[in-house]
Amino acid sequence: MGLFDQIVSAIDNPNQQANHGQLGGIVNVVQQLSQSSGSNPAVMQSVLSIVGNHVRSALQEKQAIAGPEQAQAIVTQFGGTQANPQAVQSLFTPGQQQQVTQETAQQTGLNAQTIQAMLPILVPIVLNLLGSGTNTQNPQNLNPVLGSFLDTNRSGGVDVGDVVNLASQFLGHR
Template sequence: MSLFNQILGAVTNPTQEGSTNQLGNILDTVQQLSGNHQTDSGAVGSAVSIVGNYVRGALQEKRNNEGDAVAQGIVNQFGGTNPNNQVVQMLFSAPQLQQLIGEIESKTGMNATMIQAMLPTLVPVVLNFLKTGADTSGGNSVLNSFLDADGDGDVDMFDAMQLASRHLSR
């Protein structure tokens, strides 16, 4: 099942955290980032997808080394729409951060300074998207699906955002 279908299922399931309000806030935040940095929304969308790939790797590593509860705790604590530099530093080592910035820079044309300014918002937004699957029993179907992906490097985070936008008629 695609990431978007997992998220849509979470939005319609009353025992899960996801809501159309939450999706709307995520989409608004990404749009605001584009406007605040006067950059193409497609470039920001590509950045979201790249950040999603790196977040998946970091959360998989946390889950493998420290357990499911730690990965879920990071999503619960830091998933949101407000900038948070702490989670960026928690998830990525300095070399990983440089690699992430370099990849975004080469694929979007955005400069490194702009990317560094966006990351404290992009990472919590990605985590917030994953947070939609949190349920009352402590599980998270969206996070589990995201982390158990086949590892082909194709995280459809931005595609899921675009589908959510269409679903919400935005």
């Protein structure tokens, strides 16, 4: 089951955190970022894809070192729709932040300073999306959305930009 299917399934499951409002909030913030940065939605989708790939790598590393509970704890603590520099710092060293910024700028054509300024918003959005599968009764239980995201190899199964685009269509925002 793909990541977006996992999220839709979580919306339908009263024991999981996902709901239409959460998904709508994520889509709205992404649309606002697109407008404020002067980029079109396709560019913002690419930005989310690149940042999402780096978030995946960082969470996979945390999971390998400290177990799945650590990855879930980061998602729970830092997922949101507001800027949170600590979310970025919890996942990336300053050097990794620079790498994410440079790679994103090279691949999207956006100004590196703009991307650097967006990271404290983009990272919590990705984590919020992953938190949609969190069990409302017992947050330490398996989160199938996070599990799907982390278990996918880099050969193309999970793309956060695509997921947000599908969410926007699902909610009728376009």
